[in-house]
Amino acid sequence: MWKGCGVMARADAVRNRRAILDATERLLLGADPASVSLDRVAAEAGVGKGTVFRRFGSRTGLFTELLAERAAALAEAIDHGPPPLGPGAPPADRVLAFLDALVDLAVGNLSLLSAHERACAADKYTDPTYLRWHTHLTTLIHKAAPTLDAPFHAHALLACFDAPLVHLLLTQGGPPRLRANLQALTTPLLTA
Amino acid sequence: MWKGCGVMARADAVRNRRAILDATERLLLGADPASVSLDRVAAEAGVGKGTVFRRFGSRTGLFTELLAERAAALAEAIDHGPPPLGPGAPPADRVLAFLDALVDLAVGNLSLLSAHERACAADKYTDPTYLRWHTHLTTLIHKAAPTLDAPFHAHALLACFDAPLVHLLLTQGGPPRLRANLQALTTPLLTA
DNA sequence: GTGGAAAACGGACTGTGGGTCCGGTTATTG
DNA sequence: CAATAACCGGACCCACAGTCCGTTTTCCAC
Numbered sequence: 001m002w003k004g005c006g007v008m009a010r011a012d013a014v015r016n017r018r019a020i021l022d023a024t025e026r027l028l029l030g031a032d033p034a035s036v037s038l039d040r041v042a043a044e045a046g047v048g049k050g051t052v053f054r055r056f057g058s059r060t061g062l063f064t065e066l067l068a069e070r071a072a073a074l075a076e077a078i079d080h081g082p083p084p085l086g087p088g089a090p091p092a093d094r095v096l097a098f099l100d101a102l103v104d105l106a107v108g109n110l111s112l113l114s115a116h117e118r119a120c121a122a123d124k125y126t127d128p129t130y131l132r133w134h135t136h137l138t139t140l141i142h143k144a145a146p147t148l149d150a151p152f153h154a155h156a157l158l159a160c161f162d163a164p165l166v167h168l169l170l171t172q173g174g175p176p177r178l179r180a181n182l183q184a185l186t187t188p189l190l191t192a
Numbered sequence: 193m194w195k196g197c198g199v200m201a202r203a204d205a206v207r208n209r210r211a212i213l214d215a216t217e218r219l220l221l222g223a224d225p226a227s228v229s230l231d232r233v234a235a236e237a238g239v240g241k242g243t244v245f246r247r248f249g250s251r252t253g254l255f256t257e258l259l260a261e262r263a264a265a266l267a268e269a270i271d272h273g274p275p276p277l278g279p280g281a282p283p284a285d286r287v288l289a290f291l292d293a294l295v296d297l298a299v300g301n302l303s304l305l306s307a308h309e310r311a312c313a314a315d316k317y318t319d320p321t322y323l324r325w326h327t328h329l330t331t332l333i334h335k336a337a338p339t340l341d342a343p344f345h346a347h348a349l350l351a352c353f354d355a356p357l358v359h360l361l362l363t364q365g366g367p368p369r370l371r372a373n374l375q376a377l378t379t380p381l382l383t384a
Numbered sequence: 385g386t387g388g389a390a391a392a393c394g395g396a397c398t399g400t401g402g403g404t405c406c407g408g409t410t411a412t413t414g
Numbered sequence: 415c416a417a418t419a420a421c422c423g424g425a426c427c428c429a430c431a432g433t434c435c436g437t438t439t440t441c442c443a444c
């Protein structure tokens with residue numbers, strides 16, 4: 001996206017960008033994600049529809065950036081935070097810590113995840129945030145169990161975070177059930 | 193759906209139903225699933241758009257029935273076919289056989305799966321075909337490893353059949369990679 | 385056969401949402 | 415305080431899901 005504007009020089013552009021991002025979050029808190037149209041986002045943000053598209057390129061672009069923002073703290077914790085989420089702990093422990101963190105993120109941003117998935121559809125697997133998560137998991141799995149097809153199992157674990165599925169599971173057992181079962185799925189795999 | 197028509201008495205109704213189903217399959221073979229609109233389906237089938245909706249209620253309904261049709265043979269094999277897919281084999285073996293069969297089905301119907309997923313979205317988990325698969329897996333997993341949260345792990349395994357993911361994996365290793373890894377994921381879980 | 389009611393048909397119509405375009409506006413810079 | 419480049423708004427376009435109703439077809443009773 002970023003139509004050639006190197007640094008987004010103008011102040012109004014920066015302001016509107018934030019306004020759109022905030023408006024989107026606000027709408028996601030309200031009704032179901034499917035009803036968050038870009039018309040509505042523009043209205044809520046108090047800008048024109050054109051502005052939304054100029055800033056984010058498309059519906060997909062908007063939700064991609066929003067997700068990236070929400071995932072920033074996690075990325076930081078993974079790269080430079082304390083173990084076991086950050087570097088230093090054994091790979092298998094880091095996998096479990098990462099999945100736990102992802103549960104937290106999913107629980108706190110279910111609507112966003114849902115909207116993001118709907119918008120990205122097939123492009124989900126080229127989304128920068130997904131890619132980052134997948135790379136991280138792949139690396140860890142490979143270190144913990146070098147004989148496994150690490151990229152596959154990274155995809156398989158991330159597939160458990162399909163938004164409608166998470167929603168379903170959260171209504172039947174809540175976060176603890178999710179956490180416990182992800183661990184139950186991962187542990188025998190990495191220690192076999 | 194089925195607007196009160198108990199048995200679909202009239203011949204033209206039956207004929208058009210088939211024509212629509214066949215036309216949809218034909219279109220799915222062609223371009224990408226996203227471009228298969230119901231207008232196009234109606235045109236290809238040589239019927240009016242209203243007829244499509246009267247028969248199937250919605251886009252979701254159409255793809256749901258098409259998937260059910262494609263899954264019928266598998267359902268039959270599960271219930272009354274020879275082991276290990278059918279009854280008689282140890283539960284763990286039946287799980288692996290079922291996953292193998294699902295890979296075959298997915299490979300042969302990727303476009304349909306993709307279109308079905310897009311159309312169902314959040315309702316995916318109430319789709320009769322999904323429900324049948326999930327129930328089957330849940331039962332087997334519970335028998336093979338009674339201490340596990342069988343419904344969760346059934347969902348987790350089925351999540352690996354997300355259409356875009358399957359597409360991605362098929363272009364990087366083909367069916368054998370999928371089969372081998374599903375086995376690598378399942379075996380330690382059920383024997384732990 | 386035939387007549388008529390029930391069932392089904394077709395395609396024009398509506399509403400909505402993603403994405404584009406361009407005339408007007410505003411921030412920046414010298 | 416220009417001048418200019420970036421930016422803004424919202425009217426506009428298109429495609430698609432889903433609805434509606436006047437017309438046609440099927441089928442069954444006679």
